[in-house]
Amino acid sequence: MPADLAVIGLGPLGLPLAQAAVAAGIPTLGYRTGPEAGSLSPAELRRMLSGGFRPATNPAELGRVRTAVICAPTPRGADGGLDLSQVEAAARTLAERLRPHTTVILESPVYPGTTEEFLRPLLEKVSGLRAGRDFHLAYSPSRADPGGRDFTPANTPKVIGGLTPACTESAATFYGRLTDKVVRARGLREAETVQLLETNYRHVNIALVNEMAVLCHELGIDLWDVIRCAETKPFGFQAFRPGPGVGGHGVPQDLTGQAGRGLRMVELAQQVNSRMPRYVIQRAATLLNEHGKSARGARVLLLGVTYKPDLADLQGTPAQEIAIRLMELGAAVSFHDPYVPAWSVLDRPVPRADALYEAVADADLTILLQHHRTYDLQGLSVKAQLLLDTRGAAPTGAAHRL
Numbered sequence: 001m002p003a004d005l006a007v008i009g010l011g012p013l014g015l016p017l018a019q020a021a022v023a024a025g026i027p028t029l030g031y032r033t034g035p036e037a038g039s040l041s042p043a044e045l046r047r048m049l050s051g052g053f054r055p056a057t058n059p060a061e062l063g064r065v066r067t068a069v070i071c072a073p074t075p076r077g078a079d080g081g082l083d084l085s086q087v088e089a090a091a092r093t094l095a096e097r098l099r100p101h102t103t104v105i106l107e108s109p110v111y112p113g114t115t116e117e118f119l120r121p122l123l124e125k126v127s128g129l130r131a132g133r134d135f136h137l138a139y140s141p142s143r144a145d146p147g148g149r150d151f152t153p154a155n156t157p158k159v160i161g162g163l164t165p166a167c168t169e170s171a172a173t174f175y176g177r178l179t180d181k182v183v184r185a186r187g188l189r190e191a192e193t194v195q196l197l198e199t200n201y202r203h204v205n206i207a208l209v210n211e212m213a214v215l216c217h218e219l220g221i222d223l224w225d226v227i228r229c230a231e232t233k234p235f236g237f238q239a240f241r242p243g244p245g246v247g248g249h250g251v252p253q254d255l256t257g258q259a260g261r262g263l264r265m266v267e268l269a270q271q272v273n274s275r276m277p278r279y280v281i282q283r284a285a286t287l288l289n290e291h292g293k294s295a296r297g298a299r300v301l302l303l304g305v306t307y308k309p310d311l312a313d314l315q316g317t318p319a320q321e322i323a324i325r326l327m328e329l330g331a332a333v334s335f336h337d338p339y340v341p342a343w344s345v346l347d348r349p350v351p352r353a354d355a356l357y358e359a360v361a362d363a364d365l366t367i368l369l370q371h372h373r374t375y376d377l378q379g380l381s382v383k384a385q386l387l388l389d390t391r392g393a394a395p396t397g398a399a400h401r402l
Contacts, residue, residue, distance in 0.1 A: 003029035003054060005174075006065040008090045012249050012313065013107055014071030016144040019044075020153035020178050022051040029065060031056045033072045033090045063097030067174045069105045070094070070119075071142065073249065082111060082253065084118065091119055095126035103136040103170045105160075109199065111253065112192040115139045116163065131163055138162040138171035139188050141195030147311035157181040161191025196253055200266045203252040205240040207269035210276050213242035213402050217283075224392040224401060242402055244369050244390040245276040245318025247307025277321040280390055280402070284365060285329065287386055287400055293364055296330030301353060301363035303380075304370025305337045312339035319369050320345060334359065338374050360384045368393065 006029040007018045014030070021028045030053060062068060072090040077083035087108050094104065104123065106115050115138075120131050131137040140160045145151050158175040160182060162168030172182045185191040209227070216223035223242065231239035252266050285295045305319035306312060314320075319335075323345045326333050334351040335343055336359060343350045353359030360366050360383045368377070371393035381387050381398035389399040 003027045003052075003061070003065050004067065005029065006031060006056070006062050006068040006094075007071060008062070008068060008094060009033045009071035009073065009086070009108070011071065011073050012146050012315070013073070013142045013144055014069070016146070016153065017069060017071060017107065017142075017178075018053060019048060022048050022053045023154075024177050025052070026177060027052040027054075029054055029056045029061055031059070031062060031093075033086050033093075059093050060097060062094050063099050065102065067103045067105065068094055068098075069107055069140075071107045074108050074110060082109065084110065084114070087114075087119070088122065091122050092126055095123045098123065098127040098129060098135060100129060100134045101136075103138070103167075103174060104131075105138045105140055105171050105174070107140055107142045109142070109195055109249075109253075110139075110192060112189045112196060115188045115192060120163070132167060136162065136164075136167040136170040137188075138167050139191040140171060140175065141191060141198065143198075146313060147308055153178050155180060157183050159183045159185055159191055159194050161185035161188045163188055200252055200263065200269075203246060203273060204265055204269040205238070206243070206246055207272035209240045210242045211272055214279060217402070222401075224396075241392060242390075243276065243318070244280045244322060244367075244402070246273045247316035247318055248313075249315050277318045277325065280318075280322055280367065280388070281325045281329070283400075283402065284326070284367060284388055287388060288365055291386060295326070298331045298364040299362060300326050300331045300333050301359055301366045302333065302335040303337070303360075303366060303368045303375065304372050305335050305343055306339055306370055309370055309372050310339070314340065314343070317369075322367070322369065323350060334363070337370070338372055356380075357383050360387075368399070 004026050005021050007014045008031045010030050010032050018028050018030050070087060070090045072086040074082040074084055074087060106119055120137060124130055129135050138160055140158060143156050156179060158179045160168055160171045160175060162171055168184055172184060175182050185194065213223050227239055227241060230237055252270055288295055288298055302319055302323060305317055307315055307317040323333050334353050336353040336356050360380050365386045366384045367388045369390055371391045377394040378398065381394050387399035390402040392401055
C-alpha cells in the first residue's frame with residue numbers, strides 16, 4: 001500500500017505523530033534521521049504495522065508521499081543555540097526526492113524565520129522546485145505530551161502557518177484528519193513563535209516556583225501548601241511545582257544572537273533552573289549532617305532518574321548532574337527506576353537497586369527525583385532512614401520536602 005505520509009525523524013516528536021496518523025487511518029512511512037528512537041512496546045509496534053505503518057530505510061520512498069513532516073531533533077549546540085544539522089540532513093534527503101504538489105511541514109523546534117530562511121532555500125536548491133508554487137511549505141509546532149494520558153493528538157489543537165495561504169490550507173487539510181481543531185497562524189514566523197512562547201512559558205514558570213521553593217525553605221514556609229491554596233484561584237494562576245531541575249526535549253530559547261537581543265526573562269530562568277541540582281545536593285548534605293552523617297561515604301539512593309514520570313526518557317534529566325555531584329562528594333550512589341534497566345554516569349555504570357524496599361532501608365539517604373506511579377511513597381517513607389522528596393509527592397510529614 002503506498003503511503004500518504006512520511007514522518008522524517010522517529011524520536012519524541014515524530015513517533016507520536018506517526019502513531020496518531022496510523023490511528024486516523026493514514027498509511028504512514030517512518031524514516032529515521034539518526035540514532036533517535038522512540039519508545040514503542042512490541043505490542044504498540046505490532047498495532048502500528050497492522051494499521052498501515054511502514055519503517056523505511058530507502059530514502060527513495062520519500063518521493064512517493066503527498067505529505068512529508070520533518071520531526072528531526074534540534075538539541076542545544078556547543079554555542080548554546082539550536083543545532084539544526086539533523087534538520088538540514090533530513091531536508092536534503094527529502095529534497096533530492098521531492099515531487100511537485102507535495103506538502104512539506106516542519107515540526108522541529110526552531111528559531112522564528114528558520115522555515116523560510118533556512119529550510120525553504122535548501123529545499124528549493126536541491127529539488128529545483130519552488131515553494132509556494134510547486135510544493136507547499138508550512139510550519140506546525142509539535143505539541144506532543146510524552147507519557148501524558150489526558151491530551152492526545154486528537155484533542156489537542158494544532159497550530160499551522162504556511163508560506164502562502166494555499167500552503168496553510170494544504171497543511172490544515174492534512175492535520176484536520178488527525179485533530180478536532182486546527183488553528184491557522186498568520187504565517188510561518190507566527191507559527192514558529194508559538195513554539196518559542198510555549199516552551200519558554202514552561203521554563204520561566206518552573207524557574208519562578210523553583211525560586212519560591214528555595215525562599216520558602218529559608219523562611220520555614222510550606223510551599224506545597226501555598227501552591228495547594230493558590231491553585232484554587234479560578235483565574236490568573238496556573239500551578240507549577242518545583243523540582244530538582246528541568247529536563248526533556250523542549251530547549252529554552254532566549255534568541256541571543258538571533259533577533260539582535262535576548263529574552264532576559266528566559267536567560268534568567270535558565271540560570272535558576274540550572275542551579276536546582278546544586279540546591280538538591282546542598283539540601284542532601286545538610287540533611288545528612290543534621291543526622292550525624294557525612295556525604296562522604298554515605299549510601300545515597302536516587303529514586304526515578306528519568307526527566308518525566310512514567311516515561312523511559314533520560315533526555316536532559318537533572319539526575320545526571322545530581323549523581324555526578326554526589327559522587328564528587330564521595331557518596332556511594334545507587335538508583336532505582338522501573339523504566340531504566342541500566343544507567344551510566346560519566347561512562348561509569350551506576351548500581352541499580354533491584355530490591356527496592358531493602359535498598360531504601362539500607363540507604364543513609366533516599367532522594368526522590370521522579371514520582372513514578374508505581375512508587376508507594378507512604379510505604380517507602382516508612383522504610384527510609386532519610387527521604388528527601390524533590391517532587392512534593394510523599395504524604396505530609398513523611399519526608400523532607402524540597
